[in-house]
Amino acid sequence: MRDKIRNARRLVVKVGSALVTNNGAGLDHAALDDWARQIAALRAEGREIALVSSGAIAAGMQRLGWSKRPHEMHKLQAAAAVGQMGLVEAYEKAFSRHGLHTAQILLTHEDLSDRTRYLNARSTLTTLLELGVIPIINENDTVVTDEIKFGDNDTLGALVANLIEAETLIILTDQQGLYTADPRKDPTATLISEGRAEDRQYETMAGGAGTGISRGGMITKIRAAQRAARSGAHTCIASGRETDPILQLAAGSAIGTLLYATSTPLQARKQWIADHLQLAGDLVIDDGAAAALKSGKSLLSVGVIEVRGNFKRGSAVACRTTSGEEVARGLVNYSASECRRISRKPTAEIEALLGYIDEPELIHRDNMIAN
Ligand SMILES: Nc1ncnc2c1ncn2[C@@H]1O[C@H](COP(=O)(O)OP(=O)(O)O)[C@@H](O)[C@H]1O
Ligand SMILES: N[C@@H](CCC(=O)OP(=O)(O)O)C(=O)O
Numbered sequence: 001m002r003d004k005i006r007n008a009r010r011l012v013v014k015v016g017s018a019l020v021t022n023n024g025a026g027l028d029h030a031a032l033d034d035w036a037r038q039i040a041a042l043r044a045e046g047r048e049i050a051l052v053s054s055g056a057i058a059a060g061m062q063r064l065g066w067s068k069r070p071h072e073m074h075k076l077q078a079a080a081a082v083g084q085m086g087l088v089e090a091y092e093k094a095f096s097r098h099g100l101h102t103a104q105i106l107l108t109h110e111d112l113s114d115r116t117r118y119l120n121a122r123s124t125l126t127t128l129l130e131l132g133v134i135p136i137i138n139e140n141d142t143v144v145t146d147e148i149k150f151g152d153n154d155t156l157g158a159l160v161a162n163l164i165e166a167e168t169l170i171i172l173t174d175q176q177g178l179y180t181a182d183p184r185k186d187p188t189a190t191l192i193s194e195g196r197a198e199d200r201q202y203e204t205m206a207g208g209a210g211t212g213i214s215r216g217g218m219i220t221k222i223r224a225a226q227r228a229a230r231s232g233a234h235t236c237i238a239s240g241r242e243t244d245p246i247l248q249l250a251a252g253s254a255i256g257t258l259l260y261a262t263s264t265p266l267q268a269r270k271q272w273i274a275d276h277l278q279l280a281g282d283l284v285i286d287d288g289a290a291a292a293l294k295s296g297k298s299l300l301s302v303g304v305i306e307v308r309g310n311f312k313r314g315s316a317v318a319c320r321t322t323s324g325e326e327v328a329r330g331l332v333n334y335s336a337s338e339c340r341r342i343s344r345k346p347t348a349e350i351e352a353l354l355g356y357i358d359e360p361e362l363i364h365r366d367n368m369i370a371n
Contacts, residue, residue, distance in 0.1 A: 001194055001260055004234055006252030008167035010048045010129070012233075013039065014157030014224075018174040019240040020055030020087075026062035027055060027086060031240065033094045035172075038246040039134060040098030047250065048129040050164060052137045052157040053091070059083030073145050080141035091136045101133045106140035112159050115314030115331065123359070125164050154224035162231035165265040165366075169228045170249055171221050172240035177257030178218060180205050197229035197259035222259070229261035232268035270369045273316065273330060281309020281317045281336055283343075283362070290321050293328045293370050298361035301350060304343040311336045319363070330368030333359040 015035060022028045039049050057076055060083025061069065070076060088104045095102050105125065111117045128135050139146075139156055146152065154171060161169040179189035195202065202225075206218035218237075225235035236249045238256025248255050263271070285293070289303025299319060311317060313335050319328045334342065334354075339362065342350050351357040 001258060002252040002254055004260060005168050005236060005249055005258070008047070008234075008250070010164060010166045011042070011168045011170060011250065012050050012052060012157055012161045012164070012166045013170045013172065013246055014052040014153060015054065015172045015240060016153065016174075017054040017058055019172055020053060021058035025058075027059050027090055029090060029094075032090050033097075035240075035246060036091065036094035036098060036100075038244055040095065040100055041247060042250055043098075043100065043132065043134070050125060050129065050135045050137060050160055050166070051091070052153055052160055053087060054138065054153040056080040056083040056087050056138055056141060059086040059090075062086075077141050077145065084138060084141075087138070088136055091134075095134055101131075103128050103133050103135050105135050105137045106142075107137060107156065107160075108140050108144045109146065109155075109159065110144070111140075112163060116312050117314075118163065119314040119331065119333070122163050125160075129164065152220045154220040155227065158224035158227035158231075158233075158235075161228045161233040165231070165269065166233050167265060168250075169224065169233050169235045170246060171224065171235060171237045172245060173221070173237065174239065174241065175218075175237075176239045176242075176255075177237045178202060178205065178222070178259075182206075182218070192257050193254060194258040194260065197225040197235060197261055202259070225259035229259070230268060231272070232261050232263045232265035234258060234260045266366060269366065273367065274369050278316065279318050279329065280311035280315035281307065281332075283307060283317055283319050283332070283339065284322060285319050285327065287321070289319070290327045293319060293368070296365060296370065298365040299328070299330070299363040299368065300347055300360075301339070301342040301362050302344060302346050304339065304362065307336055307339040307343055309336055313338075313358070317363075319368075326371055328363075328368050328370040330363040332363050334362060 042049055057079045060079030063082050063086055092102045111121055125135055137160055157169055176191050178192045181189040183189045202222045206222045221237050228235045236256050236258050238245045283304050284306035285303045286305055314331055317332045318326045320326050338354055341353050347360045
């Protein structure tokens with residue numbers, strides 16, 4: 001089973017407040033440096049890593065000289081805004097020692113449930129990864145408060161894994177992994193080495209957070225693993241205080257808990273498209289395009305004859321022949337009015353016609369299911 005992790009090319013690493021902060025007193029710079037070294041080593045192997053990091057509130061509290069976590073939401077949001085500066089500054093410094101650039105990405109759940117924003121976030125993140133930059137991702141605490149309330153950057157980690165089709169989500173925390181019960185409360189609890197992420201029994205074993213600064217606890221990690229599995233990603237939960245936990249997990253060592261998915265990211269993504277999408281319009285395509293889609297290729301603008309409906313970038317549309325047969329459906333990269341302007345035109349003309357180019361394909365094959 002651990003081979004699955006050894007073969008993962010794209011990974012999301014999530015580090016929780018319990019680790020990023022020195023017992024709630026500011027950032028643990030030595031720990032940040034250590035993760036940067038491990039992630040840089042994986043990058044050097046050609047693997048792509050996005051880092052989801054909590055710790056903004058804790059860092060902000062220290063910068064503002066607050067020793068106790070305030071209760072008022074607006075003060076917590078203010079602390080997160082101050083602390084996020086310290087957090088990204090520390091990561092930028094740590095990664096620059098290894099010749100790597102970092103990028104700050106602040107997301108909300110709404111960003112990822114809106115399909116246009118989802119596609120935009122996806123193309124920015126995948127471009128950063130292709131450029132060799134390490135995205136440092138956190139919740140945008142200024143505009144939403146869910147994560148502050150529920151302490152749930154674990155879910156954000158799973159959403160990012162889904163967004164970039166990562167094969168693996170690594171959640172580092174202050175415990176060795178998932179135990180049969182909260183080890184802080186039950187000394188007889190034993191570590192679970194691996195199991196199916198969808199197995200509901202794990203929810204009953206997981207309790208709440210351990211420290212004053214953390215909020216989510218193990219239950220949010222189990223739910224994150226379930227969510228990641230739905231997009232085909234395996235989740236490893238392990239201790240960030242172990243020696244080289246990221247490198248060990250990525251090499252397939254049996255540390256921590258592996259909660260594995262039973263489908264691949266691409267299968268899962270296509271299943272999701274098949275099950276969830278309400279069609280917002282039709283693209284009528286010519287015979288050449290129909291043959292290309294049937295053999296698993298992307299849809300290019302040149303093969304589109306007519307555009308029906310009024311849809312936005314990221315909407316689901318059906319691709320039909322002139323006789324009305326549905327050949328495929330998928331997420332379209334351009335709005336209906338843009339599709340009309342570029343239909344029958346070669347990809348090379350898109351930029352001149354629209355004034356910009358997003359993706360070269362109208363529908364990428366990864367975002368499409370053929371009938
Ligand atoms: N079954 C369990 N196995 C391991 N840890 C558990 C379990 N149930 C609850 N916990 C608690 O979850 C805590 C980790 O979650 P949390 O404090 O939110 O950390 P983070 O900030 O890394 O997300 C542990 O310190 C532990 O006390
Ligand atoms: N986004 C906030 C809080 C997120 C949070 O508490 O998450 P976690 O500790 O990972 O469960 C921060 O950076 O402080």
